[in-house]
Amino acid sequence: MRVAENLNAALHAVMDRQQDLYLLGEDVLDPYGGAFKITKGLSTAFPERVLSTPISEGAITGVAAGLALAGDRAIVEIMFGDFAALAFDQLLNFAAKSVSMYGETVPMRMVVRCPMGGGRGYGPTHSQSLQKHFIGIPGLALYEMSPFHDNLAVFEEMLARAEPCVLFEDKVLYTRQMHQVDAPFSVAVAGGVARVFLDDTPDCVIVAPGGVAHRVVAAMRSLLLEDEIGCTLLVPSRLYPFDVEVPAARHVFVVEESTAGGTWGAEVAHHVHQRHWDRLAGPVTLVHSAGSVIPTASHLEREVLVDEADIHRVIRKVVRG
Template sequence: MRVAENLNTALHALMESRSDLYVLGEDVADPYGGAFKITKGLSTRFPGRVLTTPISENAITGVAAGLALSGDAAIVEIMFGDFAALAFDQLLNFASKSVSMYGSRVPMRMVVRCPVGGGRGYGPTHSQSPQKHFVGIPGLALYEMSPFHDGLAVFEEMLAREEPCVLFEDKVLYTRPMHEVADPFTVTVADGVARVSLGEPPDCVIIAPGGVAHRVIAAMRSLLLEEEIACDLLVPARLYPFDVDVPPARHVFVVEEGTAGGTWGAEVAHLVHARHWNSLAGPVTLVHSADSVIPTAAHLEREVLVGEQAVHRVIRETLRG
């Protein structure tokens, strides 16, 4: 099963088990089934609860927040995560605040799905990874899809939080198989964190969201074969609040596709520093994309986005001095 199919299957299971759940978004109804076909078949099976909306991300998210406030549950599809900027007011000033600003806790069961990331030649306004802009908002939890986390379990966890959540889905993962990792690595999943390792004490630990995990694993393989550097990779399903049991390590790296400055990686580094400063050989190292808009041309896009070679180079230079 590929990642897109896993998400689609999860949504079908959720809609079947929860009669109060609605799905909203642009072109989410059949026969289109969403820009990336994640909602395929839902409107046919659950007419009346899958709502194709006008082109207004602010309105879509506001309606979902209203459904959540009235006791229902809602999942929103933002066609491209870049356009979540248009829904930012609803998330910052209404949905996240509604959990606690009325004097007692109000359950707000809503998920905003955001396809993000480059690698498809979609250009500057359809290829961004805007995760950092949502970090640190009280009452708003952030998740990211990965090939190692079952979509149904992640959706159920988000809805069980009873607070607004944003699920980032890197578009390049949609066609990738679930649970696949190349030899000699193995993957285990516990407490919402996937760990890709060789099964022996590593030279460094890498923390990365699901969208860049396959690039990091490729770099881990080349580091092992060419430099004899062994790495462990931690892939959390929940990005924020970040609560991952990072094993003590001399060197820790955080890899993300977003640009530098006020990033999720900086938040992770702050927490790792506080917990493991005595065991670290130096500061946590951040690896990210270039400070640039994302070009449409494939060869220029590769130069801007963080990739296997950049991860390999930064880790080699840090560990080898």
């Protein structure tokens, strides 16, 4: 099963199980089924609860927050996650605060889905990874889709939190197969964290969200074959609040597609420094894309976005000195 198929099946299942759940977004009705076909079949199966909306991300998110405030559940599809910037006020000043600002805890069961990331030639305003701009908002939990986590379990977890959640979905994952990892590595999932590993004594640990996981695994393979550097990769389903136990290693890296500065990786580094500073050979190393807009031309886009070669080069330099 491909990731997009797993995501679509998860939406069908969660809509079927939770009769008070609504899905809202632009062009989500059949036969179109959303820009990436993730909502295909949902309006046919649940015609009263799948709502096609005008082009206003702030309005869509505000309506979803209103449904959640009234006791229902809502999932929003932002056609391109870049446009979540237009919904930022609703998330920051309405949805996230509504959990606690009325004098008692108010369940806010809503999820905002954001297709993110480059690699498809969509250009500067349709290819960004904006996760860092949502880090640290009280009452807002952040998740990222991965090929190792079943999306139904992720949706059930998000809705059970009873607080607003944002699910980042890297667009390049939609066509990839679920649970696929290249030899010689194995993958295990426990407690919402996928671990891709060779053995229990790695030279370094890499923490990365699902969208760049396949690039990290490719770099891990080349590092092993060319430089005899063994790595373990941790892929958390929930990005924030971050609570992942990083196994013992002298070197820790965080890889993300965003540009540097105030990122999720910096949050992870802070977490690791607090818990494990005494066993590290040096600071946690962050690996990002270049500080640039994302070009449309594929050869220029490749120069900007973090890739396997960037990851390999940084890790080899740090570990081998």
